[in-house]
Amino acid sequence: MVRLAYNLLLAVLAPAAIPYWILRGRAKGRSWGDIGRALGIIPPLEHTIRQPSVWFHAVSVGEVQSCVPFLQGLRRALPAAAIYVSAGTATGLGLARERLRDLADGVFPAPADFPWCVARVLRRLEPRLLVVAETELWPNYFFQAKRFGAATLIVNGRLSDRSAPRYRRLRHLFRSVLGSVDAILVQSETDRDRFLGAGADAAVTLLGGNLKYDFDSDASAAALPPAIDAYLKAARPDLVLVAGSTREGEEAMLVPALRSIAERTPRCLAVVAPRHPHRFGEAARELQAVGVPVLRRSRLVSAASTALPAVLLLDSLGELASLYARCDLAFVGGSLNGWGGHNVLEPVRFAKPVVVGPYMQNFRTIATGLAAAGGLLQVKSADDLPEALARLAADRIKREALGRTGRAFAFAQRGASEKAADQAKRLFAQALPRRPPSTLALAALGLPSALWSALALLRRKAYDSGVLAVRRLAVPVVSVGNLTVGGTGKTPAVAWLVERLRERGLVTAVLTRGYGRRDESGLRVVRAGDAADPREVGDEPAMLARRFASTAPETRIAVCADRFAAGRALEAEGGIDVFVLDDGFQHMQLHRNLDLVLVDAIAPFGNGYALPLGRLREAPGALLRADAVLITRCNAEFDHAALCRTVREMNPDARVYRSRMATNCLVELATGREESPELAAGKRVAAFCGIGNPRSFFGQVRSIGCEIVSERTFRDHYSYTAWDIDTLCQAARKSGAEAMITTAKDAINLAVSGHFKLPAYALHIELEVEHPSVLIAQIARKISRSF
16 A cells, blocks of 8 residues: 555656656766666666676665675675666766676666666566665665565665654655565664664664775775876875865865965875766865865876975766875865765775764764774864864874774774675575566456466366366376476476386376477377477477487377377377376366476566466466476575475475476587587577577576577477578677577477578586485375386
8 A cells, every 4th residue: 555655646746756857867967868777778788688687776976885895795695696786876877887897797877766667677687686775765676676576685774864764754654665675784773773763674674784894905906097196296295185075065164274284284285076076166166265276187187287285176986096095184075064974984994094074974883983993083163174184284193093093993894795795695595586567568468367367267176076077097197287388397307207217117108289280180199219390290299209219218209189089099009107298287187196397496487477468377376286396497596495485385285396407418400419518618609599488598508608699589389491590690690609509499490491500509408306216206106106
């Protein structure tokens, strides 16, 4: 109800709010492209979005800088995951693109908090985890993340003196927002109390420490830009004072202090760095009152005057840290005009003496701790600043002692990034992502989907009650099926089961419909080793026949829409110990001794909706009919505990097994020669497929170390033409691919078409089941046979 009311309010305000937001963004330096992207229209961050992924959101420069160590820890904790970063301001976006170039897989403007904007981003990225820094409590970020099944985490959480009362007054709204968060790591006990006051759950609101302490302590990492370096070498100042992140009115407040230092230390240079670009001109005008030359960084050339004293206005972005590393004394802005201060740890990490004004409420814990340890000087008012800076400017020993003490205190507080990365890894592993339909799709297909679900339920009840007859074969039947349309790994599971049963001396026959064949009427029996035409029997039966030639040569594959009639025909031939019914969970007219139901770990229940709105054939509650559930495509980085719990809640009696798809080999299409998957490691490849779950195939290709430079998908069971292959080859060459890779199933459908102009391979996979002997033993008991 709270979520609905909030979004209705946004809808009412949107006609006025969106134009205002656009104009405000332009005034603050955002491009038209960035504004469009903030409406959720994200351009390709690479050729494709890599999966699995994390979406990390920070508002501005300070949050981006402080979270770099956390993102580094996250990269180490989740090496296979893609990390996409959004920022809420133009300066934050610019810094993220610069600082995170080698760390993030993509950087984009944060979407506006309209549900459709956030949903577009989530639909594009499909993250398993949303991480939000500090106080970015935009309701739809969390509401929509939960709708898409992503885990949510707040890191470095804090609520300022100014914002905490507002959140407490809006507790009714934010209780719902914070209730959607899986874990909140706050900076201090004060912040924890404030989050609890805003409606957070005490069980998930944890003390995590402050990420800002986990700074990079290597001064060499902050190299001076060449123009500034050359200027300093030419001017050779005796003292460099940096006033960083100054805000409205503070340049005027600094004038007396800068003038005092210039009088006492003639060969000094003051560097003033306004927090926001739109204030550069205003700051330049205010600094003229110092009475010394004012140089602008943007106009700094080799011919610039090197006369001292002077003021250098840093009208640039991303260069302040390099000046902090070279300065002798630092003042951190936002602390004179009541704003609440900025991050003093930026100069402290270089062991620089720091002076701040009286207003440090935004960084109270850090400032109080440093001041108490003797590692920071805080003046009581702007009037005290000139004398405080002048004294430190004249006393090198005191400056160095202040800087060393501050750095030692900050070092002792480190460790928050590691805690946050560990928490992120845990939540990432437990997520159950899904892809809900858009509002338009829901409106258009919601009713047909509901009708499909109702008919599926009525059909099941008709079989359960005996209204529709269930026919029984004399030979035991084991069904392999699923809840969704395609893409759960049924064919590899059927092959694995047939081969395991054969190892125990049982002759197996597969009953299948043979999707994609030219004429689906009548019965076709394919024997292991037969060179079956996929157009006549279907690609999957043809692939199984080829595979079983060496692994289960007695196997027969009966292709027929009427699986009972196919079974009776094979029973008449004799020699069959057990039938494996392919894709049989919804084929209720044939009795089975055991139902093995496959659930895809990547998208367990599709988007949660039945056909045609979603991929479900019947509701997840149908799992109650399963005797065993096999979770496919498990990833070692995920624990899948949440999915296992969900399955057990639906069916407490079914045994749950896990499995993964392992790459077996690469088979060259031209020669049929098997190659090690290592052959493709490091190669640029063009990947294409026509299967039910293309994303899983592309992930498998990447897992063997390939760089996919071109992707193409076709409909399931697609029969390729010579024109298709020529088009694929042209696209591969244009993208710079060294080879082409497809699936073993697609290789069957390629056999009747043209030739490739690049080395082309089929990726063969094997199902690896956790506790395979336990599963086979369960099947043995169900079919009353002794292996």
